[in-house]
Amino acid sequence: MKRKFLNSLFRLAALGAAIATVGLPAQAQTPSAEGILVYNAQHASLTQAWVEAFTKETGIKVTLRQGSDTELGNQLVQEGAASPADVFLTENSPAMALVDGAGLFAPLDPATINLIAPSYRTAHGRWVGIAARSTVFVYKKTKFTPEQLPKSLMDLAKPEWKSRWAASPAGADFQAIVSAVLELKGEAATAAWLKGMKENVVPYKGNSIAMKAVNAGQVDGAVIYHYYYYGDMAKTGENSEKVGLHYFRNEDPGAFVSISGAGVLASSKRKAEAQAFVKWVAGKGGQEILRTGNSYEYAVGQGAASHRSLVPLADLQAPKVEPAKLNSKKVSDLMTQAGLL
Numbered sequence: 001m002k003r004k005f006l007n008s009l010f011r012l013a014a015l016g017a018a019i020a021t022v023g024l025p026a027q028a029q030t031p032s033a034e035g036i037l038v039y040n041a042q043h044a045s046l047t048q049a050w051v052e053a054f055t056k057e058t059g060i061k062v063t064l065r066q067g068s069d070t071e072l073g074n075q076l077v078q079e080g081a082a083s084p085a086d087v088f089l090t091e092n093s094p095a096m097a098l099v100d101g102a103g104l105f106a107p108l109d110p111a112t113i114n115l116i117a118p119s120y121r122t123a124h125g126r127w128v129g130i131a132a133r134s135t136v137f138v139y140k141k142t143k144f145t146p147e148q149l150p151k152s153l154m155d156l157a158k159p160e161w162k163s164r165w166a167a168s169p170a171g172a173d174f175q176a177i178v179s180a181v182l183e184l185k186g187e188a189a190t191a192a193w194l195k196g197m198k199e200n201v202v203p204y205k206g207n208s209i210a211m212k213a214v215n216a217g218q219v220d221g222a223v224i225y226h227y228y229y230y231g232d233m234a235k236t237g238e239n240s241e242k243v244g245l246h247y248f249r250n251e252d253p254g255a256f257v258s259i260s261g262a263g264v265l266a267s268s269k270r271k272a273e274a275q276a277f278v279k280w281v282a283g284k285g286g287q288e289i290l291r292t293g294n295s296y297e298y299a300v301g302q303g304a305a306s307h308r309s310l311v312p313l314a315d316l317q318a319p320k321v322e323p324a325k326l327n328s329k330k331v332s333d334l335m336t337q338a339g340l341l
Contacts, residue, residue: 035061036086036273039076041069041172042131042260046295047089053289054280060273069095069172070328077102081267086274089130089262089281092176094328096127096261106266112279120259120300122324127263129323130281131290132298134316135177135256137165137246138211138229139221149246153181153223153254154189157196166202166210166222169340172328173207173225173258178335179326180256184319187334194338203340208232212239221246225258227296230309234294249317257318260297 040047044066051062065085067075073095076083080102088105090096099105105126113125120129137150150156156165167174182190204210207224211232214222232240248254262281264274280286287301298313299306306313335341 034270035063036268036270036277037063037065037084038087038089038277039072039085040064040066040089041072041095042089042091043295046131046289046293046297049289049293050281050286053285054277057285058276058280060276062277070175073098073328076104076265080104083265083267085265086268086270087262087264087277088127089260091133091258091260092172092326093129093259093261093323094176094179094326094331095172096263097324097326098328099263100124100126100324104266105263106268106271108264109275109279112275112282115279115282115301117300117302117304119320120323123322124324127261127324128278128282129259129300130262130278130286131260131295132257132300132313133173133225133227133260134247134298134311134313134318135180135223135254135258136226136229137221137223137248137254138214138240138243139246140214140217141242141244143220144244150221150248150254152252153177153248154185154193154252156200156223157193159196159199162200163202164220165200166204166213166219167197167224168204168206168210169197169201169335170203170205171207174223175328175331175335176258176326177223177253177256179328179331180258180319180321181253182327182331182334183321183325184253187330191334191338194334194340198338198340201340208239211243215239215242217242223254226310230296230307231294234296234309247311247316251317251319253319255316255318256321257298257313257316259300259323261323 069090076099202219207228210222262278268274287299287304290299
């Protein structure tokens with residue numbers, strides 16, 4: 001019995017030494033040998049690359065539970081303090097705001113927050129951006145001259161755009177864009193825009209399917225995120241070779257840059273490892289995977305470079321939106337009232 005007790009102490013000491021190498025806060029609790037559970041709404045292939053590199057470097061095991069932003073965000077709120085999750089990763093920030101609004105995140109290590117450029121982190125420090133994606137308008141090249149492209153996302157609610165553009169309104173990606181419209185333009189203007197969208201939009205289930213429809217000439221254009229185009233072009237290009245990419249710029253709601261978030265659950269019993277994982281993803285190792293990998297999402301770390309194929313973040317002229325203020329519940333209500341959900 002004494003020998004088993006000593007062996008257990010040795011194993012805990014070894015794990016503690018491994019975690020110390022990624023700079024955990026001094027007050028972190030004693031680590032667990034069980035590893036961590038991550039509720040993951042980010043793309044599975046990107047998160048898997050992060051996990052494999054993190055585990056190789058630290059020895060800390062990571063288990064992923066996959067789902068969408070909305071699904072996992074609502075699940076965390078329902079589970080509350082009883083949740084088995086240690087970390088929450090999203091594609092877009094409204095789900096982070098939902099969980100944070102329920103008081104379920106622990107404060108992040110200040111050193112982790114400081115790894116991320118100021119535009120892509122929250123003021124309160126309970127969660128942080130780890131990647132980003134830009135809103136774009138993909139269009140059939142033969143249908144438009146540069147002068148005919150929409151000057152603003154808001155133009156797409158006008159009568160002349162009826163049945164000419166597509167989107168995936170039921171997805172968290174598009175709802176994040178609407179959340180930015182709400183923050184930038186207010187509730188009345190957003191409700192009016194959604195009413196016009198209901199009249200005009202051709203709905204598809206998924207951004208890639210909407211882009212494929214544009215490429216096939218089924219619809220003139222679509223509002224999606226940029227990486228669907230770059231990802232397809234890097235493969236065969238069969239769903240994107242006939243489309244162009246239009247950036248709204250000028251701080252328009254259509255130039256919105258959506259932030260993928262990461263936070264540690266306050267109920268986590270493995271906070272040391274959880275904090276270490278978020279710090280690693282936000283740091284050099286995690287951000288380098290964005291530069292060299294095939295996710296085509298933007299790196300948001302201080303001084304971190306994104307994939308060379310992408311238009312630089314600084315050139316997008318994105319509107320200034322506090323990510324913690326994006327409201328998924330209000331957006332869902334407004335889109336339901338407009339008949340889009």
